[in-house]
Amino acid sequence: MPVSLLTYDPQPSVVLDAQGLPLAANPALARLLAGKPLSHVRTWLPGNLNELISACLHQARAIEQVEAHSHEQIWLWTLIPDPQNQCVVARGREASSEQLAEREAAKARRLYRLITENTTDLISRHTPDGRFLDASPASWTLLGYWPERLRGSLAQRLFHPHHLAQVLRQARDALELDGYHTMTYRIRHQAGHYLWFETASRAIRETYTGAVVEVVSVSRDITARIQAEENKRRLADVVEANPDPVLFIDPVGSVSYLNPAARRILGLEGGNSLLSLADFLSPQDLAQLKSVGWRNAEQQGLWSSETRLQPLNGEPSVPVSLLLLAHRSTAGERFFSLVARDMRERELREAQQRHHQDEMAHTARLITLGELASGIAHEINQPLAAVVNYANASQRYLQNLEHNPDAVARVTQGLERITLHANHASQVIKRLRGFLRKGRRTLQPLDVSDVARQAVNLCAWEARERHVNIEQQLPEILPLVYADRVLLEQVLLNLLRNAIDANSEQQPGQPSRITLQAQVMTSGWLHISVQDEGPGVTSEQFEQLFTPFYTSKAEGLGLGLSMSRSIIEGFGGELNAEPQPNGLRLCCSLPLMAVIKQQQEEEGT
Template sequence: MNTTLSPLLANDPQPSLLLAPDARPLAFNSAFQTLFGENTQALPTNTAALVKACLRQRRAIVEVEAEVGERILLWTFIPDDNGQQVVARCRDASDERREAREASRARRLYRLITENTTDLISRHSPDGRFLDATPAAFRLLGLWPEQLRGSAVHTLLHPSERRQVLLQAGAALEVEGYHTLTCRVRHADGRYRWFEIACRAIRETYTGTVVEIVAVSRDITLRIEAQETLAHSARVATLGELASGIAHEINQPLAAVLNYSNASLRYLHNLDHDPQARERIAQGLQRINAQANHAAQVIRRLRAFLRKGPRHLQALDIADVVGEALRLCAWEAGQAQVRIEQRLGPQLPKVYADRVLLEQVLLNLLRNAIDANREQHGTQASRILLIAKAMDDGLLVEVCDQGPGVAVERLDEIFTPFTTTKADGLGLGLSMSRSIVEGFGGSLQARPGEAGGLVLCCRLPANNG
């Protein structure tokens, strides 16, 4: 074998060898011998065909891959001017090719996920326009990704929620970089569907500026409807449990109406003999009217509480909602010798929620506290403290009882469905309350009271509309 190499080939830092037209090795440079000795197994398996093609076409053939153990080599075959020999050079491309393969696998996986996921994955510019969306857009919104690109997100949101949703999401993404919201989104057919949307801000590495927002959206209409049906059933059951107190509240004005009407009839019989009878009859009729209106108001409140229909998110004064919840449980608290003390802070912001559902949550928290006090104190007098105070991003309502409390390690368990310590309870009240509050964009948690008992902490978003 002729082992004489040209200075150019001998000094080549890359493994190289000289091949005859039949692919026999003629010479090796030192870099090749250092790595492989004179073993030609490092060459591609089709080297003979490559050499022939290289000489016949009189051009170089590049980037031919060959695997040697864990190495990935890329070979280049270069013909000489006379068409009698071929120089074969290789370089180690193991890291490069493995990274390329990993990237290719990642792209295939990403494409597999995005094209087959039932959730809508979308990219948005900081000003809220669609940059891209997965094919699930058509199934969920009736719009193809091409139709969404460049359109503004706010055009799909329900008009009554649009401002609140955008302000709340924008503030959370700017500070925390992540936000999950529940809102109504318009389908191409004009109907609005409930969506749960998880958003994450993508920031520029050095400045921290938000350059893009990635969102994952899921249609939860069926879940919301099931939740509302369950909540309605729970309200019906609650009113059944409060029937005695409700009957008492209605009986009071009815009894007053009966008394005033009997008195008015007596004065009517003495109208000719008693000069003050006419005035007293008028007073009686006014009082009958006032008591009848009071009874009608009680019935209207009950009908509103029993309302079944889609949730209506709006700006609410927490004092009004607290007052309605207190009226519904006042008789039950009185029977248990429980005094409910309110501490509502000044200038409380309006909250963004559904009135009936929020009233139901507060009633659940208050009744839970009444049960805890009754368990701890029996028929002895006790107190529940209801606190409402403004927070940076909304409102905090705390219901503090004087019950036996809950161990720290079990605080999360009390929100698990069907977990209860009551003999006749289903264990759905707190679980359902948490789901309702989270649907408003808030949270419901528990902590031990400083002097014992349990504190239920309900955070509600402020209305920014």
């Protein structure tokens, strides 16, 4: 190895034998060692030095830019073989700053490439006239074009014609003047439809002249945002035009917005009057809203209730169906809207419907009593005949009072019998008058057993005439239900008479039985059923059993069961038919009064 190579080499150099032992160092390396032994140079050399020397000598070639780390320094070594002397010259340079800078630059390049290749925004470069120089892969996701397809093409050929002239003029002027421009426009997708884009562009200028030589743009698809804003505008128009009152409120009860319908129903004139819920809701409604409404709206998204609004101009209260809706803003904040549907028309319609139903029920009762006329006459004639007989006998005893010592006792007994039968006749007439009562329905607590027995009494003579025995399985004590006595009695009488007709149809002139049963269910309902021994119904008849004007009787109107179901549903109950192996079972289900009260208390709290 020439000594001059080591002596005058400006780079630190060291001669290494085939085993990697340092033999000599040039002055540049000696200065770095600063008096340390030559063997210290091994700490600066690569860790796999022996392998490198072996490869260098066997292959007779130099190995360049081998990196080695020593503490916080980075060294780059070049190994030059001398096969004749079986040694290697290792020339090195300390490259810590250079390597770190290169690594940071490489990291920045990788990060830039990663961002460019993975960002959902389209990053593109353009000539000043708008021609694509390059584009990120997001061009495929957003526009359906790969970057290769866009290079060299004009961006404006994708613009919507409506925006083309205005957008280009504004962009050119802004980039020339300010060097920066943001624009919103429509651009055509490769599939043919248009998207809304928002593009921020920055001009790259020539250093000396300041002329724009390139434009870098970042574009994003804002179609969803534009559509959301358009939907929001349309929704605002709908809310303004909505015939139902709509209010925006907060949990403390303040009203921030009322649509025109809300102002009308609350009797407010124009202006931006600020209200609270307490101005038009009752204390009970406010308490229910506080205890139940806000919580349900928060958890389930909505809460509904029926109440009345009190207009601020002194007008009568308005029945409404309230719907409290909970919403969440993009920032996560909760806000609420209150929709109040005006129920005045429904309330009037329901009142008229109840009136018509009561009129029809009264007419049906008149028809029923007309059909029971012979039985009613018998019920009244029997006690009246007995009264006449006992009165005649008492007169005869009075005429023989002087000769018959038992006459006084006989007359007393006769008067007691007269009173008994007269009261019986009076009870029959009272029952008929009560059954024929006309007027508004009166809901009250009722013992179903008592009502059922009264219905049995009204049709008892008809049942006897047709040899039908009504077996009453009615407990002495039953929980109360909430209903109108006359209407409930009418329903049960209708079910009993239908059962009597069915038995007579199946077994004319033969003894038969009807079972009238009442029982309390664990679900909090009371079931009262009437089961006959008739021919039953076919599947087609069963489907239409409660259809108005449908009847299998030659002289029937077909309104009995449909009217009975409407009456029971008006009490919050149900009327259903259940086919049996022999005959048909009609079951009337009514909620117990205690259950209704408990539900009302739970709703109130």
